[in-house]
Amino acid sequence: MRKYFYLILLVAIFLLAGCNREVIETNMSKKVADFSFTTESNESLALDDLKGKYWIADFIFTNCTTVCLPMSANMKYLQDTTIDKGYDIQFVSFSVDPDYDSPDILTEYAADYEADLNSWTFLTGYDFDTIRELSIKSFQSPVYAPVDGDDQVMHGTNFFLVNPQGKVIKKYDGVQSSNMEIILDDLEQIFAAS
Numbered sequence: 001m002r003k004y005f006y007l008i009l010l011v012a013i014f015l016l017a018g019c020n021r022e023v024i025e026t027n028m029s030k031k032v033a034d035f036s037f038t039t040e041s042n043e044s045l046a047l048d049d050l051k052g053k054y055w056i057a058d059f060i061f062t063n064c065t066t067v068c069l070p071m072s073a074n075m076k077y078l079q080d081t082t083i084d085k086g087y088d089i090q091f092v093s094f095s096v097d098p099d100y101d102s103p104d105i106l107t108e109y110a111a112d113y114e115a116d117l118n119s120w121t122f123l124t125g126y127d128f129d130t131i132r133e134l135s136i137k138s139f140q141s142p143v144y145a146p147v148d149g150d151d152q153v154m155h156g157t158n159f160f161l162v163n164p165q166g167k168v169i170k171k172y173d174g175v176q177s178s179n180m181e182i183i184l185d186d187l188e189q190i191f192a193a194s
Contacts, residue, residue: 023051023193025185026169032138037094038125045092045121047166054190055090056068056183057160058174059135059143061097062109067157071174075159076113078180079120087191091120094129096143096153098124140166159183 036046058075061066065087075091082089087138095101101109106122132143141156159174161183170186 005022013123022163022169024170028140028160028168028169028171029140030140032166032168033134035134036132037123038103038104040110040122041117042103045123050090050092050162051166052164053090054164054187055092056161057092057094057139057161058158058169059094059096059131059139059141059155061153061155062094062101062105062168063097063132063151065152067175070074071157071159072109072113074088074174074177075120075168076115077177078159078183079116081184082187083116085191086189087187088164089119089187093120093122094123094131094135095124097151097178098128099129100151114163139171141171161186 004174019095023057032047034047036044039045056075058071062068063182075093079091080101095106101122101124106124110117110120110122128145132145133188135141135143135155139156139160140159141158142154146152146154157170157173157175159179160168161170161172163169172183179190
């Protein structure tokens with residue numbers, strides 16, 4: 001009888017361990033801190049609203065003159081491709097210049113990229129220190145205020161894949177368009193397994 005108990009216990013441990021494993025190879029494991037911010041539509045989006053589905057995050061700002069341009073173009077490509085493939089995934093772009101990036105400014109920016117706002121949300125409605133802390137602590141991505149006389153925020157350029165439990169599980173270079181195929185390959189594995 002005791003032998004069967006240990007066998008059942010061993011099987012249960014393997015099953016529970018398997019529940020926490022990701023389908024893809026990961027390079028991060030950071031829980032996203034709770035948040036509730038303002039969208040481009042002047043509504044609220046909270047971490048709880050994203051629970052239960054995969055989402056991809058990045059950090060941008062609308063008057064960026066360098067890396068945000070290819071990052072947003074790449075995010076648009078991912079959005080269009082995942083819609084075509086029928087993947088249920090959300091995209092979230094956090095502004096790192098919340099003083100400038102009002103909901104109206106973000107709405108214009110979204111329109112410039114022909115973003116489908118049903119699956120791509122642009123966030124603001126916090127102060128700089130709040131987004132800096134979220135970026136560093138939850139995504140391990142640096143954010144630096146502009147130097148005097150400049151309006152360009154320095155920030156990381158990664159895209160981050162977050163699982164349905166709200167944990168960042170993988171980061172990708174968001175500037176290089178060739179990396180979008182790596183993301184799409186990972187998403188294909190994820191959605192094929194679900």
